[in-house]
Amino acid sequence: VAMMRNLQPAKPAEKEAEVSDELDRLLNGTPDLPKEVKDKIAMMEARLHQQEVHAERVRLRQEVADVTDKYDKNLTTDLQQVLYSAVQRDPNVDLGRVAEQYTTWLAKREEEAIARYLEKNPGASVAEAETQATEASSSVPSRPKRAGTGASSVARTADRKSYGTIKEGTEALFKAMERGDIKLFG
Secondary structure, eight states, rough: OOHHHHHHOOOOSOOHHHHHHHHHHTTTTTTOOOHHOOOOOOOHHHHHEEEEEEEEHHHHHHHHEEEEEEEOOOGGHHHHHHHOOOOOOOOTTOOHHHHHHHHHHHHHHHHHHHHHHHHOOOOOOOHHHHHHHHHHHHOOOOOSOOOOHHHOOOOOOOGGOOOSHHHHHHHHHHHHHHHSSOOOOO
């Protein structure tokens, strides 16, 4: 007990003024850190950003998958495209509402197609009209692979030949145009 009375209170390792100055320096955003420390902090911030972006992508994929699972499996790809486009336009959009709007719009288009088919074919049954409407919507022609001028669509690899000079190439071009092998403007 006598020893305890002789003990003096512990003194802080640093003065309070030094600690508050250091805290102020760090909070003001102007720390005098060495370049290597700043580089490490920047690298860690970049990695943190990448991880956050990855986590958001995973969350978005899961949310889209949850929404598309509630609808017809034949619509999955189109519905995913619609949902991703909606999120791109407005990150806070309600995906369930967008999916519902899209499927309602699609059902309306199919009903219109059935009605048009029944108008044109009065003797057809509703089941036959539904079959025709779904076949028509699923057999939409694909987009052309590429668009180009007449010259690019007419040229074939067998026709390609290297020419030694510009003059030779120009003469070959004019001859091909005279024969009608190449159409430059239409």
